[in-house]
Amino acid sequence: MEGNDIFAELLPSSVHVVQSRTELEDGRSYGEEERYIAEAVPERQQEFRTVRVCARRALAQLGYAGVALVPDQKRAPIWPAGVVGSMTHCAGFRAAAVASTSDIRGLGIDAELHAPLPAEILDIILLPEEQVMAAELSAHHPGIAWDRLIFSAKESIFKAWFPLTRQWLDFLECEIRVDAQSHRFHAGIRATGPVAAQHALASMSGRWIAEGPRGQGLLGTCVIVP
Template sequence: MIGRVVPETVARAEAFDDALPGLPDPRELALLRGQPEAIVRRFAAARSCAHRCLDQLAVPPGPLLRTPDGGPKWPPGVVGSITHCAGYRGAVAARADVWAALGVDAEPALPLPRGVLDLVTTAPERRMVAELSRRSPEVPWDRLLFSAKESVYKAWHPATGRWIGTRAIEVTLTADGLLTALVRPERTQPPRARQRSAATGDGVPRPMGGAYPYRGRWDTGDGLLLTAVAVPGVETAGRPDARSAARLSV
C-alpha cells in the first residue's frame, strides 16, 4: 500500500501486525522503558520497518534513536518518516540529496470525531471536504485531510525545527489520489520556547508568495488511509519531471 503514495526512488516498508523479523535493538527499546507491552511492540514493529528502509539504502546498521523533539534520529545524509495506527506500521526513507524531506501518515478509514474538523481546518478546506464527500461518500475525507496535514508536518518540522499549527497547513485533495499543500507559518504564533527564524535551507521547498508548497499522494484500502509528501533533493529538483516524480509512485 505504501508504494502507491511515494516516489519509486524512496525506500519503503510496511507491516500490518507487530510480528518482528528479528530481535529489536535494545538501545531502541530503552527509549520505552516502563511503557506497556502493546506500546513497546508497536514501536518495535515501526522501527523494524524503518530499518528495512535503511537496509534498502545500504546504510550501515545501528540504532534509530530519537531527536530532542522526540522524532526518529535518522543517520547523517538520510531523511525519513515513520507512521503507525491500528493495524498498520510503515516507514519511508531516502538519501537526502535525492529527496530532501519525506512525510508519511496512516490513519483508520473512519470519520474524525465530532467537532475536530472545525478545529484543524480552514473554511475553504471544510467546503472542499463537503464537496468531495458529496461526490465520493465512501471516503472519509475529513480524516484524509487531517492525515495529509500530518504528513506535511512530518516533512516540515525535521527540516525547520519549527512547530506550526494545523491551520497553517492548507491542503487541497483531488479525487484521483493527489494532494497539494501550502505551509503558511505566519498563521501560527508558537509558544516563545518554540519560536524559530524563518524557514530556510535543505528540506524546505522554495517559497511561493510567502507559502511553502508540498506535493504528494493519498490512497485508501483495507480500512486504512495513507498520505505522503516528498520534497525533491538536489539530484531530483533539477530534473524536468521533478514535480510529477514527487507526486507519482509508479
C-alpha cells in the same frame, strides 16, 4: 514486505518503504530504544518496536545495518547521516520509508484508519475552508472520509516539514486542497514567518490513496520534498 503495500503507487523508486500488518521482531534488542520506551504501555512498546523493524529493513536497502532509531528531544526520529525518513503506525499497520538525501530533501508518510474524524475535533484540525471542501467532496464522492484524509495529509506535511525547519507547524497553519480525480493534494503553509520561504516550503504537494471505501481499510498519504 508484509501484505499489500498501500504506498507502492505513491512513492518514487528512490524511496524504499517497508510495511507490516503484524508485529515484527528484529531478533536483537536495541538498548537505547528499550530505555526510551521502558515506561510506555505494552501496546505502545510493540508499535514502537515494529515500526523500527520496518525502518531498519528499509535502511538495509540503502546499505545501513543495525541502526538504533531513538527519537530526539522533540520526539523526531534520528536518521543516519545522508538519509531522510518517515514512519507511521495506526491500528494493525506499521510502515517506514527512507531515501538518500542525494535524491530528495524531505519525506513524509502517514496511514490512518479509513473513518471520519470525531466531530468535536474538526475545528482543531480543519480550517473553515477545508471543512467546506470536505463537505463538497463528500457530496460527490461519499465513499471517502475526506476529513480524515485531510488530517492524514497534514500529518505527512508535518513529517516532511519538521526535519528541514525544526519548527512546529500547527494543523491550522497548513491549508490542504485535495484533488479527487488525480489523487493528489496541495498544501499552502500559513503563519510561519520567514521559515517556509527560507526552506522553499511555502507550498508542498503530495499524493493519497484509499485502500477501501469509508469504514474499511486504510487511508495513506505521502509528501516528497525534491
